[in-house]
Amino acid sequence: MHVLLFLSGVLGNATGLFLFLAPMVTFKRIIRNRSTEQFSGIPYVMTLLNCIVFTWYGLPFVSRNNILIWTINATGGVIEFTYIVIFIIFGPKKERMKVMGLFALIMTVFSAIASISLLALHGNTRKFFCGVAAALFSTVMFASPLSVMVPNVFGTGLGIAQLILYAIYYKNRNHSESAIKDDFIEMDLENIDQVKKPDSRHL
Template identity: 30%
Template sequence: MAGLSMQHPWAFAFGLLGNVISFATFLAPIPTFYRIYKSKSTEGFQSVPYVVALFSCMLWIFYALVKSNETFLITINAAGLVIESVYIIMYFVYAPKKGKLFTAKIMLLLNVLGFGLILLVTLLAFKGDKRVVMLGWICVGFSVSVFVAPLSIIKRVIQTKSVEYMPFSLSLSLTLSAVVWFLYGLLIKDKYVALPNILGFTFGVVQMALYMFYMNKTPVVTGGKDSGKLPSADQEHVLVNIAKLSPALPEKSSEVHPVTDRAVPRSCAAEAAAVAAMGPTNRDVVDVFVSRHSPAVHVV
């Protein structure tokens, strides 16, 4: 109960502050899920960070109960358990079938089978301080996973040059939370609380740096394997301006000047001129796309 004891005022202060900041961190994805609710689609968002966060909350509650009722750890992780459960339920409601199946599989493996196995092994195979040590290192491992999980979106940020799916508020709150919980862990002399938050602080800074770097970049469309590529030589299109024949204009305006930059096959040029002559009478110039690898002519 060192965290709540007024004999350790700084530990109490950082524990309370850690609860406040971590609660705000849990609430940071609310705009994301409001967007999902409004669009009725999960779009490019992933469920993995929320499933991993839920599992971490379950583990820390178990650890806090085994280690003499660490109240600050119980309160914040109980709140996190409820909030993450709501997020996951919303994801199930609006995710496509493939996303639902994937989320159900990882929850079955991690939150049901994984947590059940940890529960059985620690309760049956370990006693006293050894049980606390074993649970402590398991919590460290999965706390690191919580900090790493949002980094799965970093590849997407780099590829698309867009920070749309990496909110700055979440990265900032994760960083502040890591700093406060690291200090709390030091003050109560609990290395299992302090250690993972060193990595949490590092990852948070990396995410904020990426956000600052890409926030003003022009997004790149990545709809397919050929998106964003320039056309190859055999797929190039030539824009040809063909003067339209019109009786309302002087005779010299109907002259067609040959294109010398990129030669167009005679048949294509003749077809383009014919299409231009048949076009509407209120345009003086007809823009024609001529495909190099096809005789088709597209009037725009």
């Protein structure tokens, strides 16, 4: 039973390593072209946070017998850090500043998690806290590629709102213009009637 669990863990680590190495094609292109082009560095920073938190969770003083967890995530952390360095070297200034700012933020978050787990928590409580943090940031990591499409989603929503307002305004405008036109027609008809009627004083 233990052998099967170990082999399953090794297979999982091999799959994880493949996923960490998958962006190598992208970074070969970045190095070749000396530009990050339209690629975003946010997913790599968030993956680094996921790796270091899971590495922390797998260490013996947090949770025992998790050598496979901390080894693969430590390896992934080194790979992701390498990607981030390449991104900073070849990225435009605005993107570099964003990536470096996010990197500083995730290191602050990790430092807070490590400090709380070491100084304030013990035993199973420490393990539970670090496990929840690891699961949370794993979810954030998988959601991070959406950062590219989120502004477009908001933009689409705002565009739809503008079209709705325009349709409402255009309808009201047509209604107002029609009402004004009817008023002018009625006024003209009244003037015509007054011209046609003889003045009784001259009869």
